[in-house]
Amino acid sequence: MEKKIIQVDEKVPVKMLIPLSLQHMFAMFGASVLVPFLFGISPAIVLLMNGVGTLVFIVVTKGKAPAYLGSSFAFLVPAGLVIEKFGYQYALGSFVAIGFGGIIVALIIRKFGTKWIHIVLPTAAMGPVVALIGLELAGNAASNAGLLDEVIDPKNVIVFLVTLGVAVFGQILFRGFLGVIPILIAIISGYVAAAACGILDFTEVVQASFFALPNFQYPKFNLEAIMTVFPALLLVVSEHIGHQVVTSEIIGRDLLKEPGLHRTLFGDFFSTMLSGLVGSVPTTTYGENIGVMAMTGVYSVQVIGGAAVLSICCSFLGKLSALISTIPGPVIGGVSFLLYGMIGTSGIRLLVDGKVDYSRSRNLVLTSVVFVTGLSGIALKIGNVEMTGMVLACVVAMAMSLVFYILDKLGLTNDQPQK
Template sequence: MSQTPQDPTWRQILAGAQMLFVAFGALVLMPLITGMDPNVALFTAGLGTLLFQLVTRRQVPVFLASSFAFIAPIIAAKGEYGLPAVLGGVMAAGLVYVLLGAAVRVKGAGFIDRLLPPVVIAPVIISIGLALSPVAVNMAMGKAGDGSAQLIPYETAMLISMPALLTTLLVAVLGKGLFRLVPILAGVAVGYGLSFVFGVVDTTGIRAAAWISMPAFVAPEFNLGAILFMVPVALAPAIEHIGGVVAIGGVTGRNYIKEPGLHRTLLGDGLATSAAGLFGGPPNTTYAEVTGAVMLTKNYNPKIMTWAAVFAIALAFIGKFGAGLQSIPVPVMGGILCLLFGSIAVVGLSTLIRHQVDLSEARNLIIVSVTLVFGIGGMVFGAGEFALSGISLCAVAALVLNLLLPGGGTWGAAARQLES
């Protein structure tokens, strides 16, 4: 049933709750992996969505929440500089979107595609997925993400993680209607249930938590080293953002690149990400799952995202809810992440294939090869606060190689489509 601005408020509220349900699994999984507070992530997802709607004049029916692209740099920077410094880097990453939005406003929408063609973005996305694969495997086997400690016995962990993964796969492939859009939630439910059976769920935190409590907000600090970890990674989600805006436009039959304009959507995403860093949450991005739900339900009214944001903010203040999320054992998340992190890499491969990047050309081969090795191998340039490594370094390397190597062109068809 199509939804219009004249639909009754109660229907908009139900639709908003449904959209949050679809986004929920990925939304809370990202902060749980990185050691951030899921209640804060809920709050900043809701706040970010409201800021996005304000900037875009509530014209685009999208929901913004935790971005998986930032997992690797957040884990690395958090271990070296601490969470407050990471949050300062998140705020700086949001400013990258703001600057890109300003450049689009001046130079046109095709500017980003000339600066960041598929041969630059695709290997960065592949690197993000593959660099994270050891984290998923370690967690699936009951270890800490970095493999430093065995948190749950291996045999027990595998009996939890593999059924959680299998459930996620089956729901994604065989699920019908809205159920097909929540494979992560289904996997978490099965894994959590098995964790109770095997007695590996610690409910102490749930019992101790208050029903209503303030989310554990954390103030940012600004550290150049942490900022260098975070800022370059924003390049890949910027392209993901454009894809999301084009996708939702295809669903609703509207050209959001023109109205409200790509410069406004980038600005909205940037402000949402910087606001998340200000309060202690992860960077935000548009959620493809919610776009799928919009397509399935034909709920095109952006007001439903307002209600989804309100529900997210309300849940953020339920202390026992957040404690319950934090009690999810690592094998549950690890099993599901074996699919999700691999899916990120596949998105990068799909980008190369879809845009027919010719890897027999020396220029393209060099950019992709160096980017993958730097990103997955953990190359480090510099020392101390002036060091670039991993995903951050590979993003910079891809961008610089594309600008310096002769023979670069524009992302022809895509650039012309955005400018038309």
């Protein structure tokens, strides 16, 4: 019997809503909290604005695009340079500027539509780009699990294998409601295994207060700081388009058309602008949560909204936030190992469902070059922004596809289908 799909607009009872929402919150928590840690700020304000941003996104997209907005990694290098030279408040100003710039891009797309996407990113290019969203994160999952350390701790391996094993076999063996929360069960199982192995540290939980207000800060603006960060706009737009395509494939609805790419982009960048105004980091649609949807068949926006509300609550509950942050790396790594793979598989599924004809030379070279570009580790640096992985592969794919389109119009290509 196939697993029951819970579609985007379906409601779920409270007894299901809470664990399903917890599952999404746990999936994003590790990566989302890492960004403020690297910036040297409290994660509480980030949890607050990730939740607020997700709710804003749901409203802007009319509840038709399931996505959780977490902390973006695209700004780490340029924002780090701004923080070092000017201070964090000037980085906030650049986040506000990026958000405003993204809103302008959304309005342009609203005016001119999305047909250009199919020209610059045909299926033969989009498939590998989407796959790379998950595949290039594979190393992160292994690193979180401690599997890339010089000396591998057997305790980490045990916790990792317990978590991954429950996630994998739970997907196949669990029935009924348990079948839609295998990630949550895997995290709990991994946490219990970590406790049994003695690798949990509750020091922060003991020291944390029960209630705490997030640390609000306000932006300052400097043209040099803004221009240092602004090229990252290309990275986030490329990432956003890829996420919307893979989510569309998973849920069986074209989100580029309804609610429309302009709405999803607007929601994403408006959230980033709000975050910058109060002291948080830029947001982006999260691959971890896309993986949860792919694995569980639960696409309900109500569940995503529930996760956002829980995140907001955690931002004010110091003890709870600290307790969640004790989830060890091998648990996060074990879950991510499967979730990232699910995203990669979605890209391959795009190629299969799109019936890409690899007897045509252009399709063969597009997919080949995009995959190698994304996985090779090469980087292109523009100012202080470095493009690598999926983003660089996306730029290369768009450039190649645009050249092929022009050559087609000039009648110079030799692989046009016979009329």
